[in-house]
Amino acid sequence: MAHPHSLGRRSRRGASTxxxxxxxxxxxxxxxxxxxxxxxFYFSLTVSNCARNGALYGSQDTAHAIDTAGxxxxxxxxxxxxxxxxxxxxxxxxxxTSPTYVDVTVTYPFSTLSNFPGVTKTTTLSRTxxxxxxxxxxxx
Numbered sequence: 001m002a003h004p005h006s007l008g009r010r011s012r013r014g015a016s017t018x019x020x021x022x023x024x025x026x027x028x029x030x031x032x033x034x035x036x037x038x039x040x041f042y043f044s045l046t047v048s049n050c051a052r053n054g055a056l057y058g059s060q061d062t063a064h065a066i067d068t069a070g071x072x073x074x075x076x077x078x079x080x081x082x083x084x085x086x087x088x089x090x091x092x093x094x095x096x097t098s099p100t101y102v103d104v105t106v107t108y109p110f111s112t113l114s115n116f117p118g119v120t121k122t123t124t125l126s127r128t129x130x131x132x133x134x135x136x137x138x139x140x
Contacts, residue, residue, distance in 0.1 A: 036112045043110050044125050046082055050075040051106040051129040054089055058102035059131040065099045075106055082108060093133075103130045 054075030058065045072089040079087050088107045093099035105128040115121050 032114055033116075036114075039113070040110055040123075040125075043082070043108065044127075046079055047106050047108050047125045048127045048129075049078045050082075050087065050089070051104050051127040053078045054091065054104035054106065055102055055129040055131040058091060058093075058104060059133050061134055062098055062136060065093050065102045065133045066096060071102070071104055075104060079108075098136075099133050100135075101130055101132050103128055 054071045057074035058067070058071045064070060068091050071091045075089045076084050076087060086109055090105045092103045092105075094101055105126065107124055107126040109122055110125050111122045112119065
């Protein structure tokens with residue numbers, strides 16, 4: 001004798017397997033897109049921090065503002081997870097003798113994990129930070 005609850009139902013064997021087979025490529029695609037989005041967000045924050053650290057170093061006084069090697073080293077300190085050979089740091093001031101501000105620009109090439117149609121595979125992350133140089137204080 002048939003169970004009264006199963007008289008009007010059809011068998012659903014294999015339905016969940018079919019649904020999973022149809023949704024799995026989409027779920028994997030969304031996962032990879034999410035990972036790439038998180039990576040570009042992380043790398044852009046790191047590039048911003050590198051530019052800020054370089055500008056902080058250069059804003060200490062006029063001697064530090066024209067010390068391009070020191071600015072580059074200070075900027076690279078915060079780029080620990082980046083490939084430092086690819087990290088490009090440049091600095092500029094408004095004067096070579098008594099600058100009032102220092103601009104530090106950091107660029108870094110970013111590549112996605114996979115190649116999606118319509119999405120560029122590589123892009124350059126760039127950040128420029130301008131800080132005022134602390135003026136020289138006269139000694140009494």
